[in-house]
Amino acid sequence: MAGKVSERRAALRENLVLIAERIIAEQGLGALRARDLAAEAGCAVGAIYNVFGDLTDLVLTVNARTFHRLGADVAAALADAPQDPVEQLVVMAQAYHRFAAENHLSWRALFDVERPAGQAAPDWYLEEMGHLLTYIADPLAVIFPGRAADEHALLTRALFSSVHGIVLLGLDQASSGVPTDDIDRMIALVLRQITASPQ
Amino acid sequence: MAGKVSERRAALRENLVLIAERIIAEQGLGALRARDLAAEAGCAVGAIYNVFGDLTDLVLTVNARTFHRLGADVAAALADAPQDPVEQLVVMAQAYHRFAAENHLSWRALFDVERPAGQAAPDWYLEEMGHLLTYIADPLAVIFPGRAADEHALLTRALFSSVHGIVLLGLDQASSGVPTDDIDRMIALVLRQITASPQ
């Protein structure tokens, strides 16, 4: 039997990811504990380190899946959206909001994981982020056909960041809980206004 | 001598805040250690807990000062700004960006401190945030005199959140470092576009 070991390792790996995913989703990144993980997976604590370099590696793997689901949700929203490019932007942004609200702790984990200073973002992150930006850039190209490429890229980034900021602060408990509808209204307000053709 | 003890406590408190402020500014929230703090302040570790409930209390005190400096910077920018309300918004937002860039780690600490779930934000936070929102609301009232009050509040919040998002993601290393000028351009782009009077 050639792959007996690597099979077991792969199974453990998958298992750990699922358990970590559940803990993060239910209790947040801060509640993730190596010993709990091992207990639930029925393995020794050390076994985790046979499969992942450290807990951050495991979290990053979970985050990759979360980010992928997020991208898929936004893409699905775009697929169902009307032809109007402005509405497409609004629908996608509200899908982003919806995902963040429904997967709050998992979504927070995307940003709360501590990255070693000066460390480049992992490839899957850049790739997935690229998809999201493309979803935004396409309708924008329809709305503003005349713009220069660099200004276009800038506006794309600016829109994403703005929506992200609105969702981030809107869902933040410190802001004493902005109602969901208000968040959606803010998103629509900003996007419609920004994309209103000048004079 | 009546206040000998409380004098010393106050001095220690002030000292600890200054040291913590420096460590956070230079090395980030994650580098803050109770033992280092005690060593630098020339006191026992336990003494910290005579003055602050825990390290988070100390960090929150530092954050209050940081947030206050931030508010003062934005207010100063507003004072020097031209009369045009749109330009006032742009100048303030760029002051926000400038502060975040020049005090990156202290600014991050404002959001990275772990708040116990379901805990209300401290008073100073709400108050200072209120100031910032007022600075935004005033020019907006000039630009959009006809809007309903609730829509006004929503737009105020939305603008703040958008600028915050642009600065947050722009300064984030994971985004592979957006140039400072690009961040300022995104801010100006978004604000001018949003505040462009419709039709």
Place this chain on the structure above:
DNA sequence: ACCTCATTTGAACGCGGTTCAGTGATAGTG
């Protein structure tokens, strides 16, 4: 059946926040 070597184990390590019994200073009283 025996040996060999990779894999897995879980007790132990180091670190860091927090505590608390012991020590020392303080201020009120004779």
Place this chain on the structure above:
DNA sequence: CACTATCACTGAACCGCGTTCAAATGAGGT
């Protein structure tokens, strides 16, 4: 000034947690 009751300060010890590594385990080859 001496005495003492009270309170603050000290820092060694506690606990939880990520991570490691010497020892146990077991799989594959002869």
